[in-house]
Amino acid sequence: MSGQRMGQAAQWRLGRSNSTRALVLAATALLLLGLCAISVAVGTRDVGWTEIIGGLQGRAETIGQAAVAVRIPRTIMAAIAGAALGLAGAIMQGVTRNPLADPGILGVNMGASLAVVIGMAWFGLVSASASMWAAILGAGVTAVFVYVIGSLGRGGATPLKLALAGAATSVAFSSFTIAVVLPRNDIAGNVRSWTIGGVGGSTFADIRLVLPFLVLGFVLSLLSARKLNSLALGDELAAGLGERVAIARAMAALGAILLCGATTAVCGPIGFVGLVVPHLCRLLAGIDHRWLLPFSAIGGASLLILADVIGRIIARPNELDVGIVTAFVGAPFFIWIVRRQRVREL
Template sequence: MNSFFATHDKRIRLHTPKNFTMILAICILLLGVCILASLALGSRLVSLQELVDGLFHPDVDSYGANVVRKRISRTIFGLFCGAALGVSGALMQSVTRNPIADPSILGVNTGAALFVVCGIAFLHINAANQYIWLALAGAVITASLVFGIGSMGQGGATPLKLILAGAATSAALSSLVVMIILPRSYAMDQFRFWQVGSVGSGTWSAISIFIPFLIVGILIAMITAPALNALVLGDDVATGLGVRTEILRLVAALASVILCGATTALAGPIAFVGLLSTHIMRLLLGPDLRFVIPMSAMAGAIILTISDVCGRLIGSPGELEVGVVTAFIGAPLLILLAIKSKVSSL
């Protein structure tokens, strides 16, 4: 068990990054600012007194205080979704050894969306606890399909082959989604709001459904982090260090799919958060996943929360869905990374 989940070989010398404490403090500060902004800003701006009343004075029944109370569940839900996507992106990049791997790029989001569409169109489901199991099944099957296609041929699952397999699979599944939705207006009405990606549906019920998946996914990620550090050196070296690479990839990929699938089921397919948060943390902290994974969770929570706030401010008096905002930010970044890295391995 120890050789699978961790490696203590002297050839791998990983230390706490020198700037870790400072970056952690900055992230905690940014997280606090994002939480306050999410509670205070939107189509209805609230005053400092209304914010205090909404948080600490349940007996106060003013309109502003009630607005703040309604935003609490949305804010917590956004933080959880961002954290899940951040960890999912870190795991996906490590498992595939691909610096631009992300659940959305590898088609996992689209697979989850297809199964949710089938549930809406054929099973007439409309509850979050039903969405989540369908989304997880779709995410697992799609991830397996992409890895299977990417592993074919000479050289196995190279970064470029996985990206191409993910793009092709995503395109094919997107076509199936359209084919199922178009003849069914009732399903289209329900699906079109979900598919954009939004944390507006973040109720306490959705949070309670989401928490077990979040805890399981992050625990698996942290337990496998030391062994994933060895995997960066290559399969042969990792095997020599006592890491069972195939089982490690399966477990880590499963954790990534659980986090991504649960988020997609409840918030819709939100792209690029995992890619952006993980790259920021790798740039600041280096490659050690013992630090990159938890800090990617914080970065993902910050990115998604501030994107939600920006969407509310830009679209006021309505709102611009957070999936649109993250795509607007993430798409240029993906192009830049692809140009700079030439889709090289980690």
């Protein structure tokens, strides 16, 4: 009887007005388009509409048009990377039923980074495609490792234990990364700047490289929406409704790992986007993952573009990498969640 009441309560919470959600989703998409325009126009050098139009047409006759030509792939990369991280965060929170789940907090991003650095230092990985596969492998191994460690002991994989296991793993892998890089002066400079996390210097070649992995990750994640709704009711009730719990978790987790690994390979480990965005999007979309996942993708893209624009403005004529800006936003948000929420399960 309690299971039936849980199911009815969940259905009531999922039953918000779809028309209202659609309108809000359209508004957030328009906001994203506006932020893209601002990202192209604003930087260490502001440009006018005529230069923007010229840059969009592929001309580079003036400094402004050349600046626009550089900012276009940077803006696209920020959008797809932010969407990937926001969506991965929502998936991880749904799979683990952990309000603190995030690719950075659970150590997945740092595992991907360590795998890339080891590949560069010890195995001579130089191609971008090889680094991509190394990052995805590192993200997957780290996700399994953290889940196994968090599952040990009484009570299984509780949200708090997963968060602690992920934080400890992230710190350890960060130290390992430094240890690998220190004796290698030939790669130290590039690795240090990459591990901060940023989208500066992105090119259309980078976008073409990462796009197939992200598309596959997006598809797997969005196909997992109904399964995540079932898992939110609890494993026993989900199994009673005919859901194959292990397969559902594995499919959703694979999508999140592809998104995290591919994004980390080209942008470095960018933290807190996957933590902040899903919580904010639940205020707009509720807990129905069929709506939460698209909201999280658009919200993540908007947040990362906004963070990139702020990083260009706040330190003119220099720039702050987007990973630094998201850390300033995400760290206080993380503390607020820990203090305010019931850190047991979603």
